[in-house]
Amino acid sequence: LDPEEFRRQAHLVVDFIADYYSNIENYPVCSQVEPGYLTKTMPQSAPLQPAPIETILQDVQKHIIPGITHWQSPRFFGYFQSNGSTGNFLGEMLLTGFNSVGFNWLASPAATELEMLVMEWLLKLLQLPNSFSFSSSGGGVIHGSTCESFVCTLIAAREKRLQSGTKGDALGKLVVYCSDQTHFSLQKACQVVGISPHNVRSIQTKRSMNFQLSPDALLTAIEADVRAGLIPLYVCLTVGTTPTTAVDPLLTLSEVARRFGMWVHVDAAYAGSACICPEFRHFLDGVEGANSFSFNPHKWFLTTLDCCCLWVKDQSDLTKALSNDPELLKNKASETKKVVDYKNWQIALSRRFRAMKLWMVIRSYGVTGLQQVVRKHVKLAKHFEALLSADNRFEVVVPTNFATVCFRVAASDELDSNPLTQSLLESLNGSALVYMTHAVIEGVYVIRVAIGATLTEEKHVLMLWDMVQQHATHLLAKYIS
Numbered sequence: 001l002d003p004e005e006f007r008r009q010a011h012l013v014v015d016f017i018a019d020y021y022s023n024i025e026n027y028p029v030c031s032q033v034e035p036g037y038l039t040k041t042m043p044q045s046a047p048l049q050p051a052p053i054e055t056i057l058q059d060v061q062k063h064i065i066p067g068i069t070h071w072q073s074p075r076f077f078g079y080f081q082s083n084g085s086t087g088n089f090l091g092e093m094l095l096t097g098f099n100s101v102g103f104n105w106l107a108s109p110a111a112t113e114l115e116m117l118v119m120e121w122l123l124k125l126l127q128l129p130n131s132f133s134f135s136s137s138g139g140g141v142i143h144g145s146t147c148e149s150f151v152c153t154l155i156a157a158r159e160k161r162l163q164s165g166t167k168g169d170a171l172g173k174l175v176v177y178c179s180d181q182t183h184f185s186l187q188k189a190c191q192v193v194g195i196s197p198h199n200v201r202s203i204q205t206k207r208s209m210n211f212q213l214s215p216d217a218l219l220t221a222i223e224a225d226v227r228a229g230l231i232p233l234y235v236c237l238t239v240g241t242t243p244t245t246a247v248d249p250l251l252t253l254s255e256v257a258r259r260f261g262m263w264v265h266v267d268a269a270y271a272g273s274a275c276i277c278p279e280f281r282h283f284l285d286g287v288e289g290a291n292s293f294s295f296n297p298h299k300w301f302l303t304t305l306d307c308c309c310l311w312v313k314d315q316s317d318l319t320k321a322l323s324n325d326p327e328l329l330k331n332k333a334s335e336t337k338k339v340v341d342y343k344n345w346q347i348a349l350s351r352r353f354r355a356m357k358l359w360m361v362i363r364s365y366g367v368t369g370l371q372q373v374v375r376k377h378v379k380l381a382k383h384f385e386a387l388l389s390a391d392n393r394f395e396v397v398v399p400t401n402f403a404t405v406c407f408r409v410a411a412s413d414e415l416d417s418n419p420l421t422q423s424l425l426e427s428l429n430g431s432a433l434v435y436m437t438h439a440v441i442e443g444v445y446v447i448r449v450a451i452g453a454t455l456t457e458e459k460h461v462l463m464l465w466d467m468v469q470q471h472a473t474h475l476l477a478k479y480i481s
């Protein structure tokens with residue numbers, strides 16, 4: 001690596017990215033390419049000779065950008081956003097530049113200590129109970145994804161339960177509980193840790209209860225399993241579910257779970273970021289009853305993939321289940337047991353220096369800047385919700401808790417809402433000017449409008465509203481005639 005040549009090439013890449021952001025609104029939000037498009041244009045074997053950066057960037061412009069769905073577009077309203085920021089991009093550059101592999105403290109003390117520091121900052125910002133802090137028996141770790149946090153906490157819960165004297169074919173008897181709104185990655189995590197899909201109870205929720213998991217329904221399910229000789233292990237509660245951003249009642253649910261000695265995990269992947277604002281913190285009330293809590297800065301915290309923050313109340317639950325002590329890594333610092341070796345808090349050995357980008361984000365925007373981002377998006381979402389509510393052609397299906405609005409074409413005797421709402425979504429997305437996704441809840445097809453891209457402003461939401469009205473007018477005229 002020649003530093004001067006690196007400087008020259010990196011400047012070209014920064015210019016390229018800056019131009020990409022200047023032009024982002026000129027691209028179709030969702031990529032319009034056909035499957036296999038790239039294999040038709042790219043050489044099928046690796047090039048023998050090196051190419052100059054200028055040529056490579058031309059290829060990126062010509063071949064890669066057409067196949068990109070522009071999640072950073074201000075008119076991207078799909079899934080949940082994965083927003084980014086200047087602070088984050090620069091943090092990514094630094095962490096990639098250092099490319100240090102902080103599997104234990106010695107391998108890169110700054111990587112471990114910055115991660116611990118940032119996790120303690122966030123703990124205070126989210127007003128998490130002190131029991132999740134390093135100053136108590138807990139602590140926080142940055143994983144790549146919520147799915148990884150599910151796997152690690154499930155393994156911790158499993159080992160704790162199996163070590164507590166449970167005999168016989170205990171693994172086959174362990175049961176995991178969640179709601180039918182819980183993110184589907186929990187199912188996969190259960191498969192990974194050896195919990196049979198037959199032993200995952202996906203408890204039905206109701207629209208009349210805003211799709212919250214009911215403590216009574218949880219209790220009924222647990223009691224039935226206990227009567228059948230099964231062992232309740234773990235319940236996943238969600239603050240901000242993926243389909244509708246529902247919030248489970250944490251306090252009562254964790255009280256139910258505690259009666260059976262279960263592990264309680266709170267997944268706030270999307271909505272956790274909002275809880276840094278005092279006015280939204282109440283959504284986390286009851287988190288003190290949980291064994292673990294996670295949220296994804298890579299959704300709504302100006303931080304790009306991959307970044308999931310996980311706290312546990314008792315760090316030894318994780319480290320007992322995930323530690324190893326190979327000769328190759330033995331060192332004096334680890335032997336003192338006074339340092340954190342994060343390899344024992346995760347699946348992989350090697351790990352990225354993710355704290356660098358999260359620290360850069362917090363330093364660059366400050367708490368007030370990050371709160372402003374959340375408040376702006378929530379305000380825009382509330383405005384969009386109000387516009388929909390005032391038009392009797394539409395129905396807002398659940399109250400907007402955060403910045404994701406779920407709506408459909410209002411049902412009537414003459415109109416079957418589901419196909420019409422689906423056609424409306426297809427028609428809007430077909431314009432390539434905006435992009436949204438859908439959910440089906442209690443048989444109802446809804447359009448989800450997730451407002452949270454960093455560049456989204458009021459004008460983009462108003463443009464979306466104009467489009468929704470125009471496309472609906474057109475479709476309804478066709479449907480009725």
Ligand code: PLP
Binds near residue numbers: 185238241268270
């Ligand atoms: N939990 C919730 C509530 C989510 O919305 C998502 C993704 O959207 C996930 C978990 C999965 O997150 P990850 O992709 O980090 O595993």
